[in-house]
Amino acid sequence: MTDEVRAEWPLYEVFVRGKRGLNHVHVGSLHAPDGALALRHARDVYTRRNEGVSIWVVRSDAIAASSPDEKDPLFAPSGDKVYRHPTFYSIPENVPHM
Amino acid sequence: MTSAVDEAGLEAHFEATIAHKDRIEPRDWMPEKYRRTLVRQIAQHAHSEIIGMQPEGNWISRAPSLRRKAILLAKVQDEAGHGLYLYSATETLGVTRTELTERLISGAQKYSSIFNYPTLSYADVGTIGWLVDGAAICNQVPLCRTSFGPYGRAMIRICKEESFHQRQGYELLMTMMRGTDEQRAMVQESVDRFWWPSLMMFGPPDEASPNTAQSMAWGIKTHTNDELRRRFVDMTVPQAEALGVTLPDPDLAWNEERQAHDFGEVDWDEFWKVVGGDGPCNAQRVAHRKKAWDDGAWVREAATAFARKQEETADHGGAPTTPTTSAGPASRTAEEETA
Ligand SMILES: [Fe+2]
Numbered sequence: 001m002t003d004e005v006r007a008e009w010p011l012y013e014v015f016v017r018g019k020r021g022l023n024h025v026h027v028g029s030l031h032a033p034d035g036a037l038a039l040r041h042a043r044d045v046y047t048r049r050n051e052g053v054s055i056w057v058v059r060s061d062a063i064a065a066s067s068p069d070e071k072d073p074l075f076a077p078s079g080d081k082v083y084r085h086p087t088f089y090s091i092p093e094n095v096p097h098m
Numbered sequence: 099m100t101s102a103v104d105e106a107g108l109e110a111h112f113e114a115t116i117a118h119k120d121r122i123e124p125r126d127w128m129p130e131k132y133r134r135t136l137v138r139q140i141a142q143h144a145h146s147e148i149i150g151m152q153p154e155g156n157w158i159s160r161a162p163s164l165r166r167k168a169i170l171l172a173k174v175q176d177e178a179g180h181g182l183y184l185y186s187a188t189e190t191l192g193v194t195r196t197e198l199t200e201r202l203i204s205g206a207q208k209y210s211s212i213f214n215y216p217t218l219s220y221a222d223v224g225t226i227g228w229l230v231d232g233a234a235i236c237n238q239v240p241l242c243r244t245s246f247g248p249y250g251r252a253m254i255r256i257c258k259e260e261s262f263h264q265r266q267g268y269e270l271l272m273t274m275m276r277g278t279d280e281q282r283a284m285v286q287e288s289v290d291r292f293w294w295p296s297l298m299m300f301g302p303p304d305e306a307s308p309n310t311a312q313s314m315a316w317g318i319k320t321h322t323n324d325e326l327r328r329r330f331v332d333m334t335v336p337q338a339e340a341l342g343v344t345l346p347d348p349d350l351a352w353n354e355e356r357q358a359h360d361f362g363e364v365d366w367d368e369f370w371k372v373v374g375g376d377g378p379c380n381a382q383r384v385a386h387r388k389k390a391w392d393d394g395a396w397v398r399e400a401a402t403a404f405a406r407k408q409e410e411t412a413d414h415g416g417a418p419t420t421p422t423t424s425a426g427p428a429s430r431t432a433e434e435e436t437a
């Protein structure tokens with residue numbers, strides 16, 4: 001095998017839109033030499049049974065993600081803000097449409 | 099040249115998608131006028147969320163208790179978020195965020211006339227939550243099914259958050275109504291000022307709204323302005339009764355035959371005057387937005403310069419200072435495999 005082929009193809013994350021009107025949702029990842037082939041592979045790997053009407057592929061190393069270790073400090077600030085939820089406010093039964 | 103033929107085919111496909119009540123997505127072909135209508139409508143909606151922070155933001159530093167302050171802060175923060183969801187949806191149509199901000203500041207694009215009225219007492223925070231957010235909900239719930247995908251998805255997120263806005267407002271007013279005579283008078287005075295401008299939020303009457311028919315044919319709108327206005331009145335009257343306030347309209351009455359409320363005519367001269375720039379706070383609202391934009395320029399520039407510097411350091415083989423790549427999906431997949 002040539003060195004060029006042995007070198008790992010980059011990883012791509014695959015997002016599929018199930019039908020018009022819905023968000024693209026992450027379904028998995030695959031390796032490909034470039035975006036065009038990643039799209040073809042994604043079609044073959046993730047949409048063999050009409051799972052989607054549109055595919056996005058994004059190089060995994062282009063995604064900035066939060067790390068599991070910082071989960072607590074990152075999300076804690078919204079934990080104690082119960083007043084952001086509608087159920088925090090009691091509205092009497094006789095008030096309709098609210 | 100086959101482009102005319104191609105375009106007819108594309109247009110037929112677009113029309114068929116609309117006829118199926120399917121959604122149009124950003125990469126689909128769409129008529130130029132559909133795109134322009136959406137840019138105008140979604141941008142105006144985004145601008146309203148952003149400008150809409152000002153009337154209530156006015157009271158954050160003078161909230162009557164820590165509880166009310168936390169609630170108001172959270173509410174205004176949500177409105178900023180709503181503006182951002184909607185700007186993102188507009189950008190999928192090929193305009194940039196900067197262009198949109200510039201068009202707001204230059205007056206080329208509008209925002210809802212309601213935000214050109216002042217907030218004169220803390221009761222206004224309650225009234226805005228109840229009536230203004232209430233009217234917005236009435237407008238926005240049908241828009242969750244609008245024909246342009248990104249707009250509909252933004253509306254779904256927004257509607258989920260609006261319920262808190264309306265309820266905190268109503269609860270605030272209920273609390274004041276249980277208070278002193280003076281507090282009850284404050285609530286009534288505030289409702290008197292906001293009732294008619296809230297009805298104006300649904301836009302001009304149907305006969306003065308020439309674009310409505312096309313917008314409905316394209317599935318952008320699903321109800322006319324007057325339909326939504328009537329629905330809002332019917333929903334709000336019993337809420338006003340439960341609260342113990344009078345809505346300032348002598349013609350407001352239940353019509354047994356129609357099973358709906360009759361109500362008086364909105365002062366459309368006032369509406370057009372405020373839309374045209376001559377409301378109580380138009381100049382102040384836009385000047386404030388412009389100042390925030392100008393004052394923030396150095397922050398945007400500094401952040402861009404910092405990002406560029408980080409990139410250069412990484413390009414020259416320096417160690418990345420943020421662990422974004424190692425914490426990315428690639429490593430997450432590996433973690434899941436070993437778990
Ligand atoms: Fe909002």
Ligand SMILES: [Fe+2]
Nearest residue numbers: 177231260263
């Ligand atoms: Fe709101």
